[in-house]
Amino acid sequence: xxxxxxxxxxxxxxxxxxxxxxxxxxLAVTALAAPAQSADATRxxxxxxxxxxxxxxxxxxxxxxxxxxWTCAANSGAAVxxxxxxxxxxxxxxxxxxxxxxxxxxxxxxxxxxxKLSSWVQGGYAYLGARGTGTTDVSTWTPGTSxxxxxxxxxxxxxxxxxxxxxxxxxxxQSAYYVDDVSVFGPDGGGGTDPVEIPAVPSxxxxxxxxxxxxxxxxxxxxxxTGYTVYRDGTKVASVSGASTTVTGLTPETTxxxxxxxxxxxxxxxxxxxxxxxxTKGGGGDGGTVPKHAVTGYWQNFNxxxxxxxxxDVSSEYDIIAVSFADATGTPGQITFNLDPAVGYASTADxxxxxxxxxxAGKSVILSVGGEKGTISVNSDASATAFANSAYALMxxxxxxxxxxxxxxxxxxxxxxxxxxxxxxxxxxxxxxxMAPQTIDMQSTSGGYFQTALNVKDILTVVNMQYYxxxxxxxxxxxxxxxxxVDFLTALACIxxxxxxxxxxxxxGVPASPRGAGSGYVSPTIVNNALDCLTRxxxxxxxxxxxxYPALRGAMTWSTNWDATAGNAWSNAVGPKVHGLP
Numbered sequence: 001x002x003x004x005x006x007x008x009x010x011x012x013x014x015x016x017x018x019x020x021x022x023x024x025x026x027l028a029v030t031a032l033a034a035p036a037q038s039a040d041a042t043r044x045x046x047x048x049x050x051x052x053x054x055x056x057x058x059x060x061x062x063x064x065x066x067x068x069x070w071t072c073a074a075n076s077g078a079a080v081x082x083x084x085x086x087x088x089x090x091x092x093x094x095x096x097x098x099x100x101x102x103x104x105x106x107x108x109x110x111x112x113x114x115x116k117l118s119s120w121v122q123g124g125y126a127y128l129g130a131r132g133t134g135t136t137d138v139s140t141w142t143p144g145t146s147x148x149x150x151x152x153x154x155x156x157x158x159x160x161x162x163x164x165x166x167x168x169x170x171x172x173x174q175s176a177y178y179v180d181d182v183s184v185f186g187p188d189g190g191g192g193t194d195p196v197e198i199p200a201v202p203s204x205x206x207x208x209x210x211x212x213x214x215x216x217x218x219x220x221x222x223x224x225x226t227g228y229t230v231y232r233d234g235t236k237v238a239s240v241s242g243a244s245t246t247v248t249g250l251t252p253e254t255t256x257x258x259x260x261x262x263x264x265x266x267x268x269x270x271x272x273x274x275x276x277x278x279x280t281k282g283g284g285g286d287g288g289t290v291p292k293h294a295v296t297g298y299w300q301n302f303n304x305x306x307x308x309x310x311x312x313d314v315s316s317e318y319d320i321i322a323v324s325f326a327d328a329t330g331t332p333g334q335i336t337f338n339l340d341p342a343v344g345y346a347s348t349a350d351x352x353x354x355x356x357x358x359x360x361a362g363k364s365v366i367l368s369v370g371g372e373k374g375t376i377s378v379n380s381d382a383s384a385t386a387f388a389n390s391a392y393a394l395m396x397x398x399x400x401x402x403x404x405x406x407x408x409x410x411x412x413x414x415x416x417x418x419x420x421x422x423x424x425x426x427x428x429x430x431x432x433x434x435m436a437p438q439t440i441d442m443q444s445t446s447g448g449y450f451q452t453a454l455n456v457k458d459i460l461t462v463v464n465m466q467y468y469x470x471x472x473x474x475x476x477x478x479x480x481x482x483x484x485x486v487d488f489l490t491a492l493a494c495i496x497x498x499x500x501x502x503x504x505x506x507x508x509g510v511p512a513s514p515r516g517a518g519s520g521y522v523s524p525t526i527v528n529n530a531l532d533c534l535t536r537x538x539x540x541x542x543x544x545x546x547x548x549y550p551a552l553r554g555a556m557t558w559s560t561n562w563d564a565t566a567g568n569a570w571s572n573a574v575g576p577k578v579h580g581l582p
Contacts, residue, residue: 054186055197057107057115058166061182062087062265064226069105076101085120085148085180086261086268087227088239093169094176095124101177102169107184108191109157109164115186118152119168120267124175126151128168130184134158144174162189181267199225199262201269202243207277212252213396215277217260218244222269225262231271233257249393250279251426290364290432293581294319295574296464296507296556297563298368298436301325303342306515306561310344311354311365314560315568317575320432320461321358321560322368322404326394328375333383333419334390335369335376337398355399364432367394370406378419379412388422395427402432402461405452413451420452424459435463436509436556439470439483439492445499454500463496464507464556468520475543483520486541489530493552494545497534503549509556512563512570524573527555531574535581554578 059069064087066079077093084090093101109115111134119128121142128151129139140153157164166184170177183198199222208216217230221243230238230245233256238245250256255278259271297318299311314321326335345351355365369376369391378387391403403423405416424431433456441449442465453463467489472482475491476498482488489508496506510527511517529539537548555574557563563570 055188056183056185056266057109057189057191058105058182058184059107059191060105060265061184062180062263062267063089063091064265067091067103070103071105072103073101074099077103080178083122083148083178084239085122086229086263087180087265090178090180091168092123092176092178095170095172095174098172100169100172102167103179104165104167105182106163106165108189109161109184110187110189111157111159111161113187113189114154114156115164115184116152116154117166117184118150119182120148120150120180121168121177122146122148123177125171126168126177126179127170128153128179128182130155130164130166132161132163132165134161144177148180181263183267197224198267199223199264199269202228202260202262202272205258205260205272205275207258207275210277210280212280213250213393214246214248215250215256215258215279216244216246217258217275219260219272222262224264225269226264227262229261229263229268231259231261234259249389251392252279252396254279289362289430290461291319291579292504293552293578294462294507294554295571295578296320296322296434296462296509296554297512297560297571298322298324298556298558300559300561301340301343303340306559307564308343309561309564311351311358313564314358315563315571315575316361317568317571317579318363318560319554320364320366320434322366322406322434322436323400324368324559325406326367326369326376326391326403328377329390331383331386332380333376333378333386335367335387335394336390337367337394352398359399359401364401365399366402366404366432366434367391367398367400368404368406368436370408375409376407378415380415381418384415384419385422387419388426391419391423392426395431401430402427402434404434404436406436408438411448411452413448413455416452417455420456420459424456431459432461433459434461436466437463438466439473441465442492442496442499443474450496450499453505457501457505460501460505462505462507462553462556463501464509465492465496466509466558467492467522468509468511468517470520476545477543479543481543484522484526486526486529486533486539487543489522489527490533490540490545491543493530493534494543497545497549497552503551504553506549507553507556509558512557512559513566515565516558516562524570527574528577531555531577531581550582552581554581 063079079089080092095101124144127141131137133155135158138153138155140151168179202219204220257274257276259274261271262269358365437449472480475481476494481491511521514521532539535550535552
């Protein structure tokens, strides 16, 4: 950046101070003489009228109509929907090479008139200025900011000036900059304005229905507004077009402060008077009670050819039902849940009622995160917090008793452990936490999944490793075992049992039918033999553990739907065996 541009802000301040002193002196003289000079009074009244008539002469000042009325050099600018300061769009301009990404507009002005020029900027170096004023051209700038910052200056037009070029640009080699809510405020020069002025501050903000995770807000509409921005404790949380919204994702029994502003192409109003609201005590997501020996089944929130079920149709042999799956959002680590119409529920409320009924029957319904195509990634403090907050909000909203971690594309043990601990702190000691790693993930305690399980051992319910779709694997005795046998189940379970997990945290995960997996299906008889081998020392194959583990948690299957397709043969056979373990 050259010295001239660096020096200009100081020069403008000194010049402004001189003008301000002169203006103050002239005002004092006029005030003293006013009672005796009606001509001065007339001129003062005319000046006041002009001030009242001031408008924003810039058009499409908030870029709500994309780049209409604006010209950006070398196609360097574009209207974007995020980030925005007011309304729904803003300008993003990207410098490159010898192009500093100038975007400009010619505005109609009145001669011998003063205009206040301002805009909100964010990102890299950003300049705002006016040229062709007929007097002294002006500009102001900032070296960049990660949040919205207002640039402001003013200019006075010459005796013959009827139009001025207003511009904004970045700087060579610097990152993109964003601009929103440009204002050239002064007398209408004959070009009109859209709209006349920034909208008024919304009034009548009130909190309505409040739940454990949401607050309904409403306010009086502002006639010139095209949109509204909602703030929670000073942070922007929503942009809406109407005069009401529901703020979600809140923490139970917590007091929040809300404000709202109005916006249009001229800019954003000041924030309204704040209103406070306190969320209620959570009614769902209070954890579950898992029996000493438990059967886990995954319930499919989609139709892949297996029997389509409602939760109410899941066999009573299942103690833990893992709803599959949560969905990722655009925020790293954050999850949501979308009920698939294919499963046949008339409404989300009907689905929630089924969860409540299962819980009333002593079952735990949890939300599974991941799956083969899951894209949730928790690899930073921010994403860990996003995961915990969103998972807890879903527990509260739907009544889930906990979560299942089924990330089949790897996980970061440091941040996933942080996320699960944050979630546990919110949900309490009854939270059900299960995991379903692949066999390769639990071959060694140095693996990310195994590390995570050990990191959260004190809040972990059960690890139901998937003993399928894996081929041959090493057992705890160092020998290789082929899937589909009693030895494969017992020798691989032994790694977890001797690697630091409690026996009550180990379960055997298998397909419910040959169609439930690509390979590794075993009959319920083999599953039951493996359970007997590990807990009683009977029914073993060539591998026999050096001791028994009577506290073994139980077994898991993919899925309740494939089980139903096979007439519930798996749960009818394995369920009683698990519940009858010592």
